[in-house]
Amino acid sequence: MSRAAWLMAALLILSSGPADAADADDLLLALKRARTLAIRGQAEVTVNFPPGSEPTRRAGQLPHVPFRPALLERNFTVSRSGPETLAGRATTRYDLSPHNAGASRWSLWIDTVWNLPLAYEERLADGSLARRAAFVKVGALPAKVSRPVTSVPAGLRAALLRALPGLRLPAGFVPVDVRRQGKRWTVTLSDGVNVLALVAAPRGVQAAPGWRPARQARARCGWWAPCLRTHCVMRSPACGRLTRRVWELCDRARLQPLELPPEFSPLLRSPHVPVSPHPPPQRRGRRAFSAPHGLWSHRRADSRPGRKGRPHDRPRGADLFHRSGARQPLQPGPGATPGAMIQLTRGQWLYELLYSPQPLREKLALTWSNHFVIGTDKVRNQPSLAAYLALLRQHAATDRFEAFTLAVAQSPAMLRYLDNDQNRRGKPNENFSRELLELFTTGIGHYTEDDVREGARALSGWTFTGGRGNQRYLEAAQFVFNPRQHDAGQKTYLGRSGRLGGEDVVHLAANHPQTATFVSRKLHRAFVNDTPDTQAVAGSAETWRRTSGNVRAVLEELLSSAVFYAPTHRASIIRSPVEFLAGAVRSLGSPRLGPKQLLNLAQTAGKMGQLLLLPDTVKGWDGGREWINDTTLLTRMQVAASLTLGGNAPKLETAPTPLALLGRETPLPGTERLNDRQRTYLTLISPEFQLA
Template identity: 80%
Template sequence: MSLTPYAPKLTPEDAAHLLRRTSFGASDAQIRALAGKDAREAARGLLNFTDARAPGNPFDPMQGATPGAGIQLTRGAWLFEMMYGPHPLREKLALTWSNHFVIGTDKVRNMPMLAAYLNLLRRHAATPDFARFALEMAQSPAMLRYLDNDQNRKGKPNENFSRELLELFTTGIGHYTEDDVREGARALTGWTFEGGRGNQKYLEEPRFVFRAGQHDAGRKTYLGKTGDLSGEDVVRLAATHPQTAVFVSRKLHRAFVRDTPDERAVAASAETFRRTNGNIRAVLEELLSSATFYAPENRAAIIRSPVEFIVGAVRTLGQPKLEAKQLLNLAQTAGKMGQLLLQPDTVKGWDGGREWINDSTLLTRMQVAAALTLGGQAPKLEEQPTPLALLGTERSLLRAALDGLAPKQRTYLTLISPEFQLA
């Protein structure tokens, strides 16, 4: 079973829907450039990203005078890449994976460690090998530090990472036992890192090391397999478990299809995951060109997160250049709305969906929209965005209601409308 392909050529509204979901938002010209294309061709083109970055990024975390300053610069640099980078889908996926393989700057305060983590998210954004992604993440100093596996040694096992590997990163709750957690922790003993520890060494680059003398080499039974299992073995067993396909596919459907996914569609993506041995790119290419993705009931079915709202507004406005201070302020403002980059609420990540919206966060969204359109420091736009870019359709009732207003007012009111909060 696989998802049914979307047969028609993309209309402008189809293209707008695709870019709202995969690129945070887009200008009228970018939308119309995709109109008329085959859905599979369009999805494949968006997924065909390189390691290219946005030119002129004003933020260098290595210039931070303190760990806290470096973290702020890291957030600013990532926000700049989301707004102006050549591969917004890569950044959208990196944001999605940061809410899956969660780390937090409350504990991870080393700049090279954070940079390596972000680069890992980008490199594996549409990975052909989820198991390899999981292994590299498990061995990254950022994850070792955040979930304390750098303290995991023979005779004094630390189960934090072993538990989250199963509960949050692979199979999900209900598909493993407490014995699996304990045995997994034994297998992961001896995994740690050297360098970059402490506030005085926040610019020093750490590296993964395996300390054989701290490793428990005894026989272990994990997810039904018995032997002298290593850390690599347990990560592979967890990442290739049949239920992992469902758990990860559901995350992708929540990110790209709707806040409350159709479990039959999730099952179809899970089958593709299994058939391709964890090829996330194949799952995404099928998903983003499916009749499910373009179904009427799945349009305007995702509440934009604070970061997606901010980045989507800037990309929809034609990517006007913002000052460095404005970008840093916007990164902090996203935090006030509940989404501080690299600092999810808990290890399970942001809940998203309706949790993004309340009276306080709506007011802050209004203030962001005003700053981008009406305020004295609002960027100058080459042209006002069209209803297609702002709303994803040229037939909205809102358009008729706002037609008599000045362009800036019209844009502001559209950005704060319920229609723009939904992707």
């Protein structure tokens, strides 16, 4: 086998970690998603500890449990079972077995579609039920919530041990929070989910019901009087063995008054204020992300809510790079010729793909450019190209696919590319009418030639004014409807008859039942697998039909589903040339590239088979294995070398980690002893990096 053939084969090898590690990763992703979304409905909550007068009650949602991912991974073994049905929905059960035999065991039921908890239960070390919460009925869609997890203050453990000499923490538990109220202060210990409360208070403190002091010690009178004299560790009976030696006082001669050292004092907060805001969680894996709503917005990155004179939303006109402002190094307007303008437009878009703070929106814009295809071989007008790209961003996660399709259909770029500006009564041009059905909505096999002809008649009269010819490439073009060129006669289109117009044709095509399957399959190809699973596509199509073409709802369900995070779908998409460039630059920490470098990279993407705004055919790039051949692989290696080893390679403040490059914590085998640039280069050209 030749080396080129070996490389191509290696690109198609999918790797997955051990089952238990994958189970833990999937659970942590669900818990991370639960910080921003929560299921609503009717839940039944049973609490046997601490004891109460009414152990079972009803609630509108599950009580919040503060899971701490880093500690949970270290102190628990996660195993998956199922599927199980709960509240009429399919779930996967995850069992958390603590490494410390004295701690409670937990089970969680995660909805396989929403990837959110539907139920959980805690069982004590002896197997008895401590508490359980489960939905009996759920709402239509999850609701937005905000549940930040406080980070562990630096130096908290050391300060605690200095303040309380002789204290021994139970295995697996670390201090995660400290709060003060009057003369009483509480330190919370956690192993990731189970909690111990270390309470220090003046003499005579009363334990809460179900809690009791593990041990008490009273200091002698005298100069100890002004200080806190009684040290109490309040604990749950569920952790009896854990606290047997949690509080071990030294000899009375060495007993220190309970005064915190200076470095401990700043950590104290009021009982209801977290110690410090939770930092952005580190992403585990290149595809381990949920779909936060902020990624859909068009808000400027530098806008602040409530700030007067600073608009929150981006204008929806042709100025699609308004957010970048002066930092955008390429401006197509001053292009001396149409060709130069097009090159600058490509470089400008590539800049956004490399550096935009909303990468998901840019990913979707790139995906839609391969669906609603235009080409600069015919569209050579700068305002038209800018308006087209603005539409892709504005409707990246649209809630009405019909409105998206109509906006594109009436854009001067699409009218020019598919010749509908030449579509007149008596002389119909069928190009756009055919592609509307074949490529934009239903797909091949779900329409007739009569539908194409009748659609062309209905779309007649749709044209634009301005911006025609090479001498007017900077003049804005505007959509117009010319009634004198419109065929107003009776038409039959996709089974509907009447005096149909262009809007009617777009409505019927966009809402055709097969459109849901056709477009959902493209979304699965973009985000899940180059060869989508038919059943999974059918599930997304059902959501599409239920929500009347709400792309946002389909994407949110898809990007949080078990299908998206399934091990069988990891590393199953061959990166396109543009995605390879964007992934490489972002993995390197987004070093700033000059205008010439950006233009060269845009041209290099074309050499690798993906020239922005100029797909190979009207149906777009085929993608998948078509991205890989001897020439394109060699070009990818040259790009990686120029970014890491070349004399003009960008300077890196810190070397990218394996987690940033590969989505795992270990480097490629055999690269451990290489320097940072060599290791990064070999990682960028590896089969693992070519797959997403």
